[in-house]
Amino acid sequence: MPILIFVYLAAISNFIFRQFNRGLARNSRGQQLRRYLLASLQAIIPMCLLQPSTATLVAALLTATLWIVTYNVVYHLAHRATSPDYDNHMDIAFGIYLFGWLTAGQAVLSTASPVVAGIVFGVIETLLILLPMAQAIYYAIYRTCVDEAGMQPLLNTYLTEAVEFVRSFAVWKSAAILVAIIATTALCVAANCCSIEYIITDGNPTMQTAITCLTVAIFAYFTIYIWKKRHGLFVRTGIMTLYIDTRNYNREVMLYRSGMKQRLESLTVENNVEEKTDNRQGKTIIMVIGESACRDYMSAFQPEQPWQTTPWETDKKNDNNSGFIFFPNAYSCAMQTVPSLERVLTERNQYNDKPFCDSCSIVDIAHRAGYRVKWYSNQSYIGINDTSVTLVAQTADTAKWVKKEGGVQQFDESLLTFLDEINPEEDNFVVLHLKGSHFNYENRYPASYADKHNLRTDLGDVECYRNSIHYTDTLLHRVFDYADSRLNLQSMVYFSDHGGIPDMRRSPRFLGFKMVRIPMWVYMSDNYRKEHSATAGALVANKDKYFTNDLVYELMCGIFDIRSNHYDPTQSIASPLYKYRREDLMTYDGRIRIEDDDLDQH
Incomplete structure (x- = not known):
């Protein structure tokens, strides 16, 4: 033997x-x-x-x-x-x-x-x-x-x-x-x-x-x-x-917190537009981060589809005077939340590969531009094993996570209660991090919502996924109306962290471009377009250009309309200097070329 x-x-x-x-x-x-x-x-x-x-x-x-x-x-x-x-x-x-x-x-x-x-x-x-x-x-x-x-x-x-x-x-x-x-x-x-x-x-x-x-x-x-x-x-x-x-x-990511003082000492930010101080009222800019939303399932981006999943967004897109700009060629840089948002929220992107711990964040820029930053999330707070997303969120003036009752995930409408905390007399930058269309899809919206809107729930994952997008559309409508009427909303940006293929189980490997084909739109008020005409003009001119969401940091710098030693306007789709073309852009952490997507050619 x-x-x-x-x-x-x-x-x-x-x-x-x-x-x-x-x-x-x-x-x-x-x-x-x-x-x-x-x-x-x-x-x-x-x-x-x-x-x-x-x-x-x-x-x-x-x-x-x-x-x-x-x-x-x-x-x-x-x-x-x-x-x-x-x-x-x-x-x-x-x-x-x-x-x-x-x-x-x-x-x-x-x-x-x-x-x-x-x-x-x-x-x-x-x-x-x-x-x-x-x-x-x-x-x-x-x-x-x-x-x-x-x-x-x-x-x-x-x-x-x-x-x-x-x-x-x-x-x-x-x-x-x-x-x-x-x-x-x-x-x-x-x-x-x-x-x-x-x-x-x-x-x-x-x-x-x-x-x-x-x-x-x-x-x-x-x-x-x-x-x-x-x-x-x-x-x-x-x-x-x-x-x-x-x-x-992940432990190296924790250096982000310890190196913050050194990063901020070198950060300079100047506003391009000097605002009048007489009788000035507070203003608000909102950034909404969606979850697992693929634009292929959104009627605002796919009007030829037989289902209506985004009635409010579709109306805004079709209204030429609404102030909304939709970007039909936006992609995510990764297929999972943390690696995507680590780049979305900071200078780090696929094209410079700057270390996360050395990168300034959107929150840092907003602070230096004079905004009070509020971060409200329906994603769970991980705590001692902080992700890069949580570390950035914690640098906000206020960072709150929706409480889970009995360990049960709450619906995104729970975030609306946080909006009452915002002082309309201050300049606010508000980040809302949704649960969106995260699997399991049928858990992303209340059963009563499906009944109210006559949404089918018996046809499997794809139908429930569309229902979750419909629910997100209604939530975005409610956020917009609240901020527009009470917070002097100047600009609102919505995009997803990554896409998804609802008829396939989530996978860490690249299964197709639906995993990274994301929605993105920007709203600008009449007042914003008047005071920041160069930014508004650039966004309109660039609306059909290709974009990956690891450049959202630069997009928000453009919307804040600032100059900074940590901002490259050539990487901002909100700048007339935006340099990227379809053949330049990558996804899946630089492994897949956007130009290989044949879905956008139909």
């Missing part, structure tokens, strides 16, 4: 390595062969000293095999079109040594109590099996391996959103997953609840003790080698390297 397992571990390790590393030099192949042979030889030593049962060996071997194979195979399947080999992490070596660690630990602990050994190592093996299995399932669902786009939501998702995601599955699917986990745990525990046999001791107690001590020493060696905090094999496996890199990036 030890010889067979040695041959198996060495063979599968070298096969996986060579299969996904084509064109290796002969010395590299030979070097790796020797390494895996030595590792496989070490891994079988514990089973040669304290022989576990066949069931225990099978469970350990299955766990090891999953680690040797899974990451390398799914990485290859996901990247074979663009990469000739896989990113050589330590999954193979970890899998080999993991077999030795599991058999050594179970053997040692079972000398004291087979039941305790079975429970402890059964649970450990279950956890170790779930990680590669989750990667395989992730690939089966999304046809890509877990990457930065997949890991960021896992780290930044809050509890209520996770619960909502689980509830989106059919009950039988959730039950099947739970049963599978319980069954795996039970099988692993049963496989490890076995007494061990001593090899070549003839019942000699002294020899048995010596063998046990030697196995303990080997177990300690394996433990240090594979589980060491910074340099062990486990932390160098593919999935753990990704997790650590993503977590470290």
Whole structure:
């Protein structure tokens, strides 16, 4: 049995390595062969000293095999079109040594109590099996391996959103997953609840003790080698390297707060228009950030569609004297909220790739331009694991999040109550961050709203998605009317963080341009257009030009009508100097060219 397992571990390790590393030099192949042979030889030593049962060996071997194979195979399947080999992490070596660690630990602990050994190592093996299995399932669902786009939501998702995601599955699917986990745990525990046999001791107690001590020493060696905090094999496996890199990036984002004083010391802002101070009243500019809204499902942008999802916006678009400008060629820079808004809200964009922690924000500019900044959000506040979005929001004069009653996500109309707090005698810049059309779509609007507007709710996700857009249209109408009548509204900007494909489950990979085709419009009052004629003229002239929302920072600088050492007018669609053309623009963090979108050519 030890010889067979040695041959198996060495063979599968070298096969996986060579299969996904084509064109290796002969010395590299030979070097790796020797390494895996030595590792496989070490891994079988514990089973040669304290022989576990066949069931225990099978469970350990299955766990090891999953680690040797899974990451390398799914990485290859996901990247074979663009990469000739896989990113050589330590999954193979970890899998080999993991077999030795599991058999050594179970053997040692079972000398004291087979039941305790079975429970402890059964649970450990279950956890170790779930990680590669989750990667395989992730690939089966999304046809890509877990990457930065997949890991960021896992780290930044809050509890209520996770619960909502689980509830989106059919009950039988959730039950099947739970049963599978319980069954795996039970099988692993049963496989490890076995007494061990001593090899070549003839019942000699002294020899048995010596063998046990030697196995303990080997177990300690394996433990240090594979589980060491910074340099062990486990932390160098593919999935753990990704997790650590993503977590470290999030920690670097936290430098945004600590470096604020230095950033603001170098920031200069001057208003282009000097306003009269006699009998001057306060003014308000509002920026509304939508969520997961694709303009392809909005009748204001797709009037030929048979459904009416944006009656108010459509009326404003068709009224040439409304002061509204619609931008039919706006795209998001990413397909998820945090990576998109990190660029939307700051100088950082795909075209300069300035570090987030060194970038000034829209809030910083608004403050220097003389505005009181109010941030009201129906997205959850994450707290100690602050995202870049939360860090920017916290720099506002007032930052509030809608409270979740009993952990239940509230509807976006809850934001309207915050508007009563705004002092109309001050100059205000107000940010409203909606829940919009975030999955699950049927949870984005009240059932009473659907009844009132005769909206169908029995036709699946696409219909519910359109309903959520209809609800957002009504909300925007209410916000506009309130601000126009009570807050001396000068300008209002609406755009979405990213788009969505409602008949497909959310995916971290790029599935088509509907994921990034977003709505965007700008409103300017008569008074604003009179006082800021150059900005108004530029917006009208540029309305059909292409735009990505990581340039919203520059758009808002243009609407504030300021000059600044942290503002480049050539990147602002609110400036006559705007330089970008369709062929210049990118999405998906610079990986996809906007000019490859053929949807906008129909």
